[in-house]
Amino acid sequence: MTQAVLCATLAGLDDHDTGRWHPERPARLAAVERALADDLVREVIAPLEPRQATLDELAIAHDRFYLETVEQFVTSGGGALDADTMTSKGSWETALWAAGTGLAAVEGLSSAGAGAAFVGIRPPGHHATTNRAMGFCLINNVAVVAATLAARGERVAILDWDVHHGNGTQEIFWDEPRVLYASMHEHPAYPGTGLAVEVGGEGARGMNVNVPLPEGSTGEGALAAFDEIIGPAVSAFAPDWLLVSAGYDAHRADPLAGLAWSAGDYGLLSTRSAGLMTEAGRVIVFLEGGYDLDALSASVTATVAALAGVEGVQAEAPTNGGPGRAAIREASAVRRRALEGERS
Amino acid sequence: MKRIIVGVDGSANSREAAAVAADLARATGATVVAVHAVGLLERLASNGEHISSRKRRRQITEEMESEWCVPLAGLPVDHRIIDGSSVSALLGAVEGPDDLIVVGRRGSGGFSGSSLGSTSAEVAQRSPVAVLIVPEAVGSI
Numbered sequence: 001m002t003q004a005v006l007c008a009t010l011a012g013l014d015d016h017d018t019g020r021w022h023p024e025r026p027a028r029l030a031a032v033e034r035a036l037a038d039d040l041v042r043e044v045i046a047p048l049e050p051r052q053a054t055l056d057e058l059a060i061a062h063d064r065f066y067l068e069t070v071e072q073f074v075t076s077g078g079g080a081l082d083a084d085t086m087t088s089k090g091s092w093e094t095a096l097w098a099a100g101t102g103l104a105a106v107e108g109l110s111s112a113g114a115g116a117a118f119v120g121i122r123p124p125g126h127h128a129t130t131n132r133a134m135g136f137c138l139i140n141n142v143a144v145v146a147a148t149l150a151a152r153g154e155r156v157a158i159l160d161w162d163v164h165h166g167n168g169t170q171e172i173f174w175d176e177p178r179v180l181y182a183s184m185h186e187h188p189a190y191p192g193t194g195l196a197v198e199v200g201g202e203g204a205r206g207m208n209v210n211v212p213l214p215e216g217s218t219g220e221g222a223l224a225a226f227d228e229i230i231g232p233a234v235s236a237f238a239p240d241w242l243l244v245s246a247g248y249d250a251h252r253a254d255p256l257a258g259l260a261w262s263a264g265d266y267g268l269l270s271t272r273s274a275g276l277m278t279e280a281g282r283v284i285v286f287l288e289g290g291y292d293l294d295a296l297s298a299s300v301t302a303t304v305a306a307l308a309g310v311e312g313v314q315a316e317a318p319t320n321g322g323p324g325r326a327a328i329r330e331a332s333a334v335r336r337r338a339l340e341g342e343r344s
Numbered sequence: 345m346k347r348i349i350v351g352v353d354g355s356a357n358s359r360e361a362a363a364v365a366a367d368l369a370r371a372t373g374a375t376v377v378a379v380h381a382v383g384l385l386e387r388l389a390s391n392g393e394h395i396s397s398r399k400r401r402r403q404i405t406e407e408m409e410s411e412w413c414v415p416l417a418g419l420p421v422d423h424r425i426i427d428g429s430s431v432s433a434l435l436g437a438v439e440g441p442d443d444l445i446v447v448g449r450r451g452s453g454g455f456s457g458s459s460l461g462s463t464s465a466e467v468a469q470r471s472p473v474a475v476l477i478v479p480e481a482v483g484s485i
Contacts, residue, residue, distance in 0.1 A: 023388060082429060082463075083353075084384040134429050135384050164384070167428075188397060190384045192428035215397050255394045256387055 002309045003280065006108045007036055008048035009120035013097045015090025016123055022086055023256060023291035024122065024136040031293040032120035035300035044308035048108050048117060052093070053100035053144065060151060061143040061172055066131040070138060081133040095123055095138045102145040102286060106241075109281040116274060116283040116307040120300070124288040126166030126245045127191060135164065135191055142245050142286045143172045149241050150178040157182065157239035159230065159273055161222070161266075162247020162288040163257040165194025169245065170208055175201035180209070180237045182230045184222060186250070186259050187212030187327075196331035199338045206339055209233045211331045214323045215258035219265025221324025222250070226272055229332055234276050242283045244273055248290025248299040252319070256291050262316040263298035270306035283307065346442040349377045351434050351463070352412040357448030361478040363415035365446040368476075370419070374444070377422045378413050380404055381433035401425055430463040431470065438473055445475045 011029050018024055036045055058067055071092050078087035098121035105117035125142055127135030146156045160166040160183035170193065173179040185194050200208035211225040248266065250259035274283050285303060290296040298315045305312060350365035352358045369376050387395045408423050426433040434445055447464045468475045
C-alpha cells in the first residue's frame with residue numbers, strides 16, 4: 001500500500017547564483033524536478049506550496065545579529081562568505097524560501113495527518129552554525145524546523161546521511177535534550193568534525209550520534225551503521241518527528257567526496273528511516289548536498305519511492321563490500337566508552 | 345613566544361604571512377606550525393572529477409613544501425593539513441598562551457570589508473592568543 005508524499009522544489013524561485021563553475025548550482029533543482037517526474041513516483045506525489053521563512057522564524061536556530069549581517073551582505077550584492085560559500089544578490093531570498101519550505105512541510109503534514117514530505121531546496125543548510133555561514137550553507141534549514149518543533153515540546157530526531165558531517169546542526173543542538181542528531185559521513189573529510197566521541201553537551205549526553213565511515217565505504221556499510229548504531233539510538237529516543245538531512249553526495253559518482261553508495265542504497269536507507277516512525281505524517285526529508293546531477297536525480301526518485309512505499313525496479317542496485325565494518329565497530333565502542341566515562 | 349602558527353593557502357598574501365612568520369621565528373627561536381584548511385571544494389579537480397582524500401593530501405603536502413612555505417625554508421616546520429574552515433583550523437592549532445598566530449589579511453576566500461569580517465578578522469576576534477595580521481605587499485620585517 002502506498003502513501004502520498006508531499007513534495008516541493010524551489011524551481012522558479014531559485015535566484016541563488018553561485019557562479020558557473022560551482023557544483024552547488026541551480027541545475028541541481030532541475031535534477032530534482034526530473035526525479036519527481038519519474039514514472040515510478042509521479043502518481044504518489046502531492047504538491048507542497050513553498051513559502052518563505054521570516055527573520056523571527058530563523059532566529060530560533062540562529063543568532064539574530066548573524067542573520068541581519070548576512071542579509072545585509074547578500075542583498076547588497078553578495079560575494080564569497082568563505083572559500084566555498086558563494087552568494088549573489090538573490091541568495092538571501094532563496095535562502096528564505098528554502099528554510100520556509102521546511103516549515104511548510106510541517107504545516108502540510110500536520111494538516112494531512114498522513115504521508116511524508118520531501119523538500120528539494122537550496123542552498124543546503126547543515127553546515128551553517130548558529131552564527132556562521134560555511135560549506136555552501138547560509139541558513140540551517142533542518143535546524144530551523146527542528147528547533148521550531150522542539151519549542152512546541154515535540155521530540156525531534158535528525159538523521160543526516162549527507163557525505164559531510166553536519167557540524168552546524170550538531171553545534172546548534174549540542175546541549176538540547178529534545179533533539180537527537182545522528183550522522184553517518186565520510187571521515188576524514190570536510191568539515192573535520194563528526195567523531196564518534198562527540199556524544200553531546202552537558203545537558204544532552206548521548207543525544208549526538210556520529211558514525212564516521214572511511215573513503216570507499218559502500219551502501220552495505222551505511223546500512224550496517226544504520227542498523228547497529230543510528231536506528232537503535234533513534235528508536236530508543238522515540239521521536240515525534242524524524243527529519244532527514246538528505247545529502248546525495250555519498251553516491252559513488254559524486255565529484256566532491258569518496259564514499260561509494262548508489263541510488264538503490266538511498267532507497268533502502270529511506271525505507272529503514274521511515275520505518276523508525278510508528279505514526280504517519282512525521283517524516284520530512286530535506287535536500288542537502290549531491291553534486292552529480294544524474295546520481296542526484298536517481299537517488300531522489302529512490303528516496304521518494306521508498307517514502308511512498310512504491311514497489312519498483314530501482315535504476316541502480318544496492319552496493320556491497322568495501323571498507324567500513326571496522327570503523328562501525330570502533331564507532332560503537334568509542335561511543336560506549338564516552339558514555340560510560342560520563343557515568344563513572 | 346614558543347610557537348608561531350601561520351595560515352597558508354597558496355595566495356600571495358599567505359606567502360607574505362609566511363615570510364613574516366619566518367623572520368619572527370629566526371629572531372625568537374620559536375618553532376613554526378604551517379596550517380592549511382581543506383575546504384569543501386578542494387577535492388574537486390579543475391576538470392570536474394573527484395580527487396581522493398589521500399591524493400589531495402599528498403598534493404597539498406607537496407604544494408606546501410615546494411611553494412606555499414618557501415619563505416620558511418631552512419626552519420623546522422610542522423606542516424598540518426586540517427579539514428574544515430580556516431578559522432577552526434588556525435584556532436585548533438593553538439596549544440598554549442605563548443603561541444602566536446600569523447595570518448594574511450586576505451587569503452583565497454572570505455570577504456574583507458563586510459561586518460562579518462574575513463578569516464583574519466574572525467581569528468583576531470576569537471583567538472585566545474596574540475594574532476599578527478599581515479597586510480598585502482608588506483614584505484618581511
